[in-house]
Amino acid sequence: MSVTDDDLAVVAHSFPNFKELVLVCCDGFGTSGLVVVVSECSYLRVLELIEDEVTDDEVDCISCFPGDGVTNLESLAFDCVESAINFESLEKLVARSPRLNRHVSISQLYRLLIRAPRLTHLGTGSFSPSEEQPQNDNSRESDYLSAFAACRSIVCLSGFREIAPEYLPAIVPICATLTSLNLSYANVDAEQLKPVIRLCHKLQVFWVE
Structure with a gap:
């Protein structure tokens, strides 16, 4: 299934209480689209990217989770993302999230x-x-x-x-x-x-x- 960055932006902007995004065997989107989702959807509990083809737009979505307090994140899976991530940001995200990849x-x-x-x-x-x-x-x-x-x-x-x-x-x-x-x-x-x-x-x- 093809999902574009614009599609992800529409979801993020249209549903302020959006909680779960699971993309399985999808293509057509990149890390820029993911940035919009993680930065806009403060109630996000699940972000799972499974067997997807994710374009490297040279932006790190892990660094874009908002705020410094406890997050609602329960499940994070992104091993199909080939680009490097900021490990310090990931470590901080794990530290303030009840479950975490x-x-x-x-x-x-x-x-x-x-x-x-x-x-x-x-x-x-x-x-x-x-x-x-x-x-x-x-x-x-x-x-x-x-x-x-x-x-x-x-x-x-x-x-x-x-x-x-x-x-x-x-x-x-x-x-x-x-x-x-x-x-x-x-x-x-x-x-x-x-x-x-x-x-x-x-x-x-x-x-x-």
Whole structure:
């Protein structure tokens, strides 16, 4: 389905109490259209972009969420947005939102997790070490395990683009609560997955490719 920036602007300007926008397999719009939505719709609870083709207009929509107080945002999924985002803006948004989701390193993900222990849905585009991070750092690995262990409310986990397989065990602390696990973008094999998936006793939805 084709959706234009003008279409998004009409929605944002016509419905001041607009709360949910979910676009699945859509094209024709860019980050400029998303900026209008996030800046104008202060009651927005859900913004999910799933398998969309989003044009990079060189504007960062994450930085355009209004205000400094607590937001109404409950679900944010944008891993199909190819352009870089302002991580500080994302971190602040997560910190003031009750729930929250390709240019995010494992160290940045860790910072997000410790700031938002009440997350129930987490979609991450990247789950790999940053270039400056040592590959064999046992203390960091323990930190990531601890961060996930603090997020016992997570029931839906997705994303994992370019995952470094050695970090997959980091999600073990939350496996028991997961009802949905999407590894369709993850470059892991069956043997690497077995120790994790056998712990997901409540799993109802499981995606792999």
